[in-house]
Amino acid sequence: MITRRQALKTIRVCGAAPIILNANCLKSQAEKGFLSEIGVCTRLENVPLLKKHGYNYFEASVGPFTKPGKPESDFLAHLETLKQINMHLPAFRSFLPGSLKTIGEQVDVDKILAYSEIVFKRVQISGAKTIVFGSGDSRKIPDGFEKSKATAQFVDLLKRMGPLAAKYDIVIAVEHLNSGETNFINTLAEGLEIARQANHPNIQVLLDVYHMMRENDPPEVILKAGSMVNHTHIAEKEERMWPGKRQQDFRPYLEAIRKINYKGRMSLECGWENMDEQLPIALDFLRKQIADVA
Numbered sequence: 688m689i690t691r692r693q694a695l696k697t698i699r700v701c702g703a704a705p706i707i708l709n710a711n712c713l714k715s716q717a718e719k720g721f722l723s724e725i726g727v728c729t730r731l732e733n734v735p736l737l738k739k740h741g742y743n744y745f746e747a748s749v750g751p752f753t754k755p756g757k758p759e760s761d762f763l764a765h766l767e768t769l770k771q772i773n774m775h776l777p778a779f780r781s782f783l784p785g786s787l788k789t790i791g792e793q794v795d796v797d798k799i800l801a802y803s804e805i806v807f808k809r810v811q812i813s814g815a816k817t818i819v820f821g822s823g824d825s826r827k828i829p830d831g832f833e834k835s836k837a838t839a840q841f842v843d844l845l846k847r848m849g850p851l852a853a854k855y856d857i858v859i860a861v862e863h864l865n866s867g868e869t870n871f872i873n874t875l876a877e878g879l880e881i882a883r884q885a886n887h888p889n890i891q892v893l894l895d896v897y898h899m900m901r902e903n904d905p906p907e908v909i910l911k912a913g914s915m916v917n918h919t920h921i922a923e924k925e926e927r928m929w930p931g932k933r934q935q936d937f938r939p940y941l942e943a944i945r946k947i948n949y950k951g952r953m954s955l956e957c958g959w960e961n962m963d964e965q966l967p968i969a970l971d972f973l974r975k976q977i978a979d980v981a
Contacts, residue, residue, distance in 0.1 A: 721945050721981045725970060726777075728920070728956040731765055734774050740966040744775035746954045749782050749818065753809040755802055762809050777952060778817040778918055779810055782859075785824030789844055790837045790871065792829075796844060803848060807855035817918050818852075819893045821862035823869030837871060842884045849887030860893035860917040865901035875899060875908050879915055891917035896940045897956070900924040909943035916949055921973070922957035929957045929965050931972030942980040 726744035727737050731752065734745045747753075754761040769776055787802060788794050810818060828837045845859070852859050863878040872878050878892045894909060894916045901924060909916070922928065923935040930937065955973075959965050 719950070721949075722941070722953050722977045724952040725973060726775075726952060726954045727966070728780055728954050729962075731768060733962060734769065734772050736962050736966055738772055738774055739963075741970060742966070744777050744952065744954075745769070746778045746780055746819075746956075747776060749779045749806055749810075750784060752779065753806055753813075755805045755809070759809065763812075766813055776813050777815050778819065778860075778954065779806075779815055780819040780821065780862075780920075780954075780956070782806070782818050782820045783822040783825040785822070787825055789822070789826045790828050790840055791832055794840065794844075796847065799844065800847060800851060804851060804855075807852060807857050810857055811855040816856065817858050817860055819860045819862050819918060819920075821864055821893070823864045826871050827869050828871050834871070838881070838884075841871070842881060845881070845885035845890050846887065849885060849890045852889040853887070858889050858891055858917050860891050862893040862895060862920075863898055863902075863904075864895075865898045867901065873898075874902055874904050875912060876904075879912050882915055891915050893918050893920065894944065895920040895956070896937060897922040897924065897927055899940065906939040906943040909940065910946060913947050916944075916947060916951070918951055919944065919949070919953045920956040921953055922955065927957050929955065929959055929969040930976075931968050932965075934972075936976070937973070938976050938980050941977055945980050 724743040726742055726746050728746040728748075729737070731747065737745055749755070752762070752765050754765070783789065783799065783802070787799050789799065806818070826841060828834060845861070848859060861872065861878045861882050863872050863875050866873045872881060875892070875894060882890050882892050892912060892915050894912065897920065898904070899908070921930060921937065923930060923933055925933055955969060
């Protein structure tokens with residue numbers, strides 16, 4: 688099993704990613720075309736399929752991969768597995784568990800920050816730079832709790848979290864989630880306003896095309912986000928399925944993302960019936976729509 692000392696000796700950073708996990712790191716982000724890096728949010732056991740079908744990276748869930756409540760050796764074992772596959776890991780999602788409440792009367796900020804620091808340390812070792820802060824159960828506003836108070840509470844947490852994230856060179860990307868999943872920060876505009884109130888360079892936003900479509904959030908909103916967009920997710924509107932299943936037209940959103948001069952990546956966060964069969968179809972479908980607006 689790989690030790691922390693071995694991991695720190697082995698991992699060398701090229702831009703935003705460790706060489707051992709990134710076959711493409713010699714090519715700088717500035718040299719890459721629009722949305723040239725497409726990845727998938729999935730479990731570690733599915734990563735060989737991503738490699739097989741030409742995806743650029745893997746986006747992991749914080750809890751299952753970094754194991755915050757377990758010895759660091761458990762996390763390093765996952766990192767060693769990923770090293771053997773030689774797949775890039777630039778971002779994490781599903782930051783906080785539902786048991787760590789960020790809104791309401793039972794919030795323990797010190798406990799949240801202690802958990803966050805463990806996560807940040809391990810994410811830094813992995814070479815990733817982004818943690819998506821969706822966590823709908825954690826941030827759900829309790830019945831009878833004022834939204835204005837919830838907003839102030841969440842912004843205050845982000846203000847405290849920003850410097851801690853900066854210490855580990857991590858960006859927290861606040862994710863807007865549709866109203867079927869949570870009752871707080873349901874649109875890109877709301878996520879943008881929260882991030883701006885936090886007013887820290889390590890607090891930015893995640894742009895999720897699926898959630899925008901579910902909330903009938905028009906593509907024009909993206910133009911107001913500009914450089915605050917740190918990362919993107921996508922899935923088809925119906926049942927959150929893989930791109931191409933119902934021939935969803937993403938181009939209005941992709942065009943808006945291009946117009947803000949976005950230089951980052953796009954992750955498929957969606958359902959699959961058969962990943963081995965559908966991964967290449969989804970990648971080809973999305974690449975064609977990206978090419979249409981590039």
